[in-house]
Amino acid sequence: ANHNRLSHTYGEPGIQLFVYGRNAGGGQAPERYPARQTLQASQAVARLNQVRPDQVVFAQQNPAVIDKGVFHNDVIAVTNRQVLFAHEAAFVNQAGLYQTLAQKLPGFQAIKVPENRVSVADAVETYLFNSQLLSLEQGDMMLVLPQESREHAGVWRYLTELVESPDNPINALKVFDLRESMANGGGPACLRLRVVLTEAERAAVNPGVMMNDALFTTLNQWVDKYYRDRLTQNDLVDPQLLREGREALDELTQILKLGAVYPFQR
Numbered sequence: 104a105n106h107n108r109l110s111h112t113y114g115e116p117g118i119q120l121f122v123y124g125r126n127a128g129g130g131q132a133p134e135r136y137p138a139r140q141t142l143q144a145s146q147a148v149a150r151l152n153q154v155r156p157d158q159v160v161f162a163q164q165n166p167a168v169i170d171k172g173v174f175h176n177d178v179i180a181v182t183n184r185q186v187l188f189a190h191e192a193a194f195v196n197q198a199g200l201y202q203t204l205a206q207k208l209p210g211f212q213a214i215k216v217p218e219n220r221v222s223v224a225d226a227v228e229t230y231l232f233n234s235q236l237l238s239l240e241q242g243d244m245m246l247v248l249p250q251e252s253r254e255h256a257g258v259w260r261y262l263t264e265l266v267e268s269p270d271n272p273i274n275a276l277k278v279f280d281l282r283e284s285m286a287n288g289g290g291p292a293c294l295r296l297r298v299v300l301t302e303a304e305r306a307a308v309n310p311g312v313m314m315n316d317a318l319f320t321t322l323n324q325w326v327d328k329y330y331r332d333r334l335t336q337n338d339l340v341d342p343q344l345l346r347e348g349r350e351a352l353d354e355l356t357q358i359l360k361l362g363a364v365y366p367f368q369r
């Protein structure tokens with residue numbers, strides 16, 4: 104939710120953009136809501152993952168937008184390849200950040216959504232940036248959006264004008280009704296991670312987790328069998344809920360051919 108990757112192609116080394124809410128050592132910080140990540144935590148993640156220092160950029164999210172409900176960066180920005188699509192109020196020292204990214208990644212392109220076209224409140228309400236920016240075969244890009252963005256007249260007007268503008272790579276919009284997913288904390292932003300594999304690496308991956316029509320059908324049947332459409336407070340103290348959960352996980356690991364991965368399976 105607070106990490107972005109920028110590169111010209113998915114398989115080449117890129118710039119890792121870590122976004123934090125406050126610096127534990129001092130400086131600007133939100134006043135209404137606590138920042139959910141710190142500069143020091145982001146630095147630790149980069150260090151523990153052995154990311155090269157010259158490929159890392161740390162940027163502070165604007166405390167004012169955190170106080171308006173932008174708890175994570177994926178509510179106010181989204182990246183794809185060399186493009187950063189973000190609200191103009193997303194970051195502290197946004198101009199300086201863009202200059203740094205342009206120096207580290209030649210061809211970097213920022214698309215700034217102006218406050219006078221889409222307010223931060225409207226961006227939060229419509230999940231505008233909780234979206235996916237996808238590359239098309241022709242080299243241009245498509246923005247995949249929740250239905251809420253289509254239903255807001257001002258946001259949709261801005262997006263329509265954006266795709267008609269010749270000076271940006273986004274020239275297509277795709278809208279889905281994702282209310283159930285969004286209500287459970289999901290949405291397009293949860294699917295942004297891209298892992299590029301060589302043929303050898305792909306061959307080494309457990310084939311049971313690779314999606315195909317048969318697996319898709321089986322997983323849908325598994326969801327229909329185990330997923331409760333509601334939970335009450337009493338359910339949370341019912342041992343049957345624990346049994347159902349373990350049974351569901353046991354069956355899922357068998358479907359995906361993962362073996363025993365949970366303590367209760369051993």
